[in-house]
Amino acid sequence: MSGSLTEAQIEEIREAFSLYDKERSGWVSVQQLGGVMRALGESLTEAEIYDLANESNADFGGQVQFKDFLYVMSKRLEEQNSLVCLKQAFKIFDRSEVNSFTINEIRMVMTNLGEKMSEEDLRELFQDIDQDKDGKISFNEFVTAMRS
Incomplete structure (x- = not known):
């Protein structure tokens, strides 16, 4: 699920998620995702938050489960790392x-x-x-x- 994330990255994401998961249920609302992302140092537009919620398989009640959020964050970080590598390769040419x-x-x-x-x-x-x-x-x- 999160094979490309380090333990430190998983813990950082868990801590940010936990700030908004007050009941420790493993779920946050779509409305809270913006706060979770800000806690991770990213500021998203409302449209980006809803895209993130859709990627995270938000349920019909507008809730996102931690494991799904972690998977999406893993993919986002993987893509960012890939882009960094591509920028470095591009500079060679x-x-x-x-x-x-x-x-x-x-x-x-x-x-x-x-x-x-x-x-x-x-x-x-x-x-x-x-x-x-x-x-x-x-x-x-x-x-x-x-x-x-």
């Missing part, structure tokens, strides 16, 4: 630090890594990733390609 990179930068990185790619394969790869065909790969294009 974005040598000029302009939030995009060109085929020449890919060529240079691949050469530096000792990866041999034919010019045809390189162009094909670049064209597949460069969705808007502007001759540059943006971070969003990079993320889309890496997640597909």
Whole structure:
């Protein structure tokens, strides 16, 4: 269920949840989720809170169970960690630090890594990733390609 969370993260989430689970029932209301998230250092809009409640399988009475909330938080943290890794990988290619990179930068990185790619394969790869065909790969294009 929460395999990607450390014990410390689980405890932090449990403590924040417990601030609003006064009866220690293992449930909080959808209205209380905003407070739980603020206790975790995140400020969400009302729409984001309801999305979180839906992801957490809120019951018809508007209650969210801790185990479901923990699962959703695990997925959120996993996604955030994945995004951090993608940003770090993107920076390797974005040598000029302009939030995009060109085929020449890919060529240079691949050469530096000792990866041999034919010019045809390189162009094909670049064209597949460069969705808007502007001759540059943006971070969003990079993320889309890496997640597909």
